[in-house]
Amino acid sequence: MAxxxxxxxxxxxxxxxxxxxxxxxxxxxxxxxxxVGPSGCGxxxxxxxxxxxxxxxDGEIEVDGAVVNDVDPxxxxxxxxxxxxxxxxxMTVRExxxxxLKLKKVPKDEIARRxxxxxxxxxxxxxxxxxxxxxxxxxxxRVAMGRAIVREPxxxxxxxPLSNLDAKLRVQMRATLAELQARLGVTTVYxxxxxxxxxxLGHRVAVLRKGVVQQVGSPRELYRDPVNLFVAGFxxxxxxxxxxxxxxxxxxxxxxxxxxxxxxxTDRYTGGDGKVIVGVRPENFEDVHFVADELRSHGxxxxxxxxxxxxxxxxxxxxxxxxxxxxxxxxxxxxDLDAIELAEGxxxxxxxxxxxxxxxxxxxxxxxWLDAREIHLFDVETGENLSRTPPxxxxxxxxxxxxxxxxxxxxxxxxxxxxxxxxxPSGS
Numbered sequence: 001m002a003x004x005x006x007x008x009x010x011x012x013x014x015x016x017x018x019x020x021x022x023x024x025x026x027x028x029x030x031x032x033x034x035x036v037g038p039s040g041c042g043x044x045x046x047x048x049x050x051x052x053x054x055x056x057x058d059g060e061i062e063v064d065g066a067v068v069n070d071v072d073p074x075x076x077x078x079x080x081x082x083x084x085x086x087x088x089x090x091m092t093v094r095e096x097x098x099x100x101l102k103l104k105k106v107p108k109d110e111i112a113r114r115x116x117x118x119x120x121x122x123x124x125x126x127x128x129x130x131x132x133x134x135x136x137x138x139x140x141x142r143v144a145m146g147r148a149i150v151r152e153p154x155x156x157x158x159x160x161p162l163s164n165l166d167a168k169l170r171v172q173m174r175a176t177l178a179e180l181q182a183r184l185g186v187t188t189v190y191x192x193x194x195x196x197x198x199x200x201l202g203h204r205v206a207v208l209r210k211g212v213v214q215q216v217g218s219p220r221e222l223y224r225d226p227v228n229l230f231v232a233g234f235x236x237x238x239x240x241x242x243x244x245x246x247x248x249x250x251x252x253x254x255x256x257x258x259x260x261x262x263x264x265x266t267d268r269y270t271g272g273d274g275k276v277i278v279g280v281r282p283e284n285f286e287d288v289h290f291v292a293d294e295l296r297s298h299g300x301x302x303x304x305x306x307x308x309x310x311x312x313x314x315x316x317x318x319x320x321x322x323x324x325x326x327x328x329x330x331x332x333x334x335x336d337l338d339a340i341e342l343a344e345g346x347x348x349x350x351x352x353x354x355x356x357x358x359x360x361x362x363x364x365x366x367x368x369w370l371d372a373r374e375i376h377l378f379d380v381e382t383g384e385n386l387s388r389t390p391p392x393x394x395x396x397x398x399x400x401x402x403x404x405x406x407x408x409x410x411x412x413x414x415x416x417x418x419x420x421x422x423x424x425p426s427g428s
Contacts, residue, residue, distance in 0.1 A: 002077070002154035002155045003027065003063070003064055004050060006050075007062070010022055011056065027187060028187075029187055030185045033187075033189050033202060033205075034197070035189065037193065038193060047159055050078075051076065051078050064154070077153050077154035078155045079151045080148070080157045080158070081156065083159055085141060088132075097147050098115055101115075101151070115146075118146045122145060124142055137169065145180070149180075154187065161190075162174065162177075170197075178200075195234060195236075196237060202218075205217065209230050209234075214227060223236055226388070227388065232279050232378070236281055243278040243350075247261075247269070248273050250266050252372075252375075256302040256322055262299075262372050265372065268388065269387050271379065276377045276380060277383075278375055278377060279375065280374075282352055284370060285352030287318075287366065288301050288367040289358070290355040295371075302367075303366070304365075305363070305365055306320055306362055306363065306366050317352065318351075318352045320349070320350055320366070321347045
């Protein structure tokens with residue numbers, strides 16, 4: 001196992017901007033750490049720098065206190081699992097798993113022991129004599145993971161290993177990864193663009209945008225206390241709704257209501273009077289008929305025409321539109337931060353999660369309630385969350401600012417998901 005420290009790590013290609021810009025954080029020994037962000041944000045490049053497949057332009061990467069910038073990938077003691085499995089089609093499952101150990105000239109009896117133990121762990125024992133052509137996608141991915149596990153590396157690095165699998169199999173493999181990583185306790189760095197994977201697998205998550213680490217924290221921290229508009233819009237499914245708003249003293253005006261801000265919001269709010277962007281998660285709305293009388297004072301009740309209902313069994317989502325929300329601020333930030341769905345004309349669609357017993361239907365004029373205690377207020381210029389209380393050693397981070405060094409992680413109670421990595425066919 002290994003502690004991995006990144007100190008102001010940057011990557012620049014010739015005649016181009018920084019693909020990764022001053023990434024600074026610590027991955028604790030035995031931690032399951034996620035790098036998440038949209039395509040092109042630099043997360044795979046960052047992973048490749050950690051494993052040694054990409055050179056570091058600036059900064060330092062340390063593994064267990066030793067700088068590894070100039071250490072060859074094969075000497076870093078790490079194993080990698082790729083999106084494309086990277087297993088040999090002409091070899092059996094057993095031969096694929098044996099291969100990296102044979103390259104290291106591990107004794108035959110030790111190879112057999114490691115392969116048999118790993119195959120049992122991954123439920124591959126009955127498949128050891130098959131070739132990859134006779135395996136399903138999930139089985140091939142487990143072979144790739146097994147080939148990494150047998151190496152007993154310091155760290156597993158995984159680059160979107162589940163993206164080639166169908167939705168049901170991805171859910172199953174997430175559970176397998178979680179169980180494996182908890183059992184092995186090996187430091188794991190996992191890259192994904194899927195925020196659901198990030199939220200369900202990681203002890204901590206680093207959210208990247210355009211090469212800059214926006215925030216590092218536990219899934220709960222990112223969801224409850226996003227540092228800026230981009231993190232708020234990226235984390236959470238369905239995504240957070242964004243509305244134009246105006247603060248005047250202790251009151252907030254949004255397109256469908258004006259109401260008193262709850263004390264817990266005003267106590268945290270660091271802005272002044274004027275325009276803000278208001279963030280509301282779908283689950284903070286409700287059909288007013290399902291709100292207890294004692295809770296109604298915590299937010300406004302308003303009328304809305306329901307456009308559409310999505311019934312998902314356990315969850316029901318109602319969609320309605322608000323007028324006048326396509327402000328210049330929202331449109332500009334939508335393009336700048338990739339965080340807001342642009343309004344259609346002068347209307348914006350809002351999603352609300354309502355009680356599954358609600359009888360609301362498309363076309364109904366509904367009475368809805370907003371829990372104002374859960375709203376977020378964002379700066380219209382920087383996207384900074386003005387209603388967030390950062391830790392004492394972490395100043396607020398605007399969307400266009402470089403990140404500050406992260407504090408050491410606190411132990412998480414959630415089980416650490418499994419991660420494994422497989423060397424490329426070259427055996428590196």
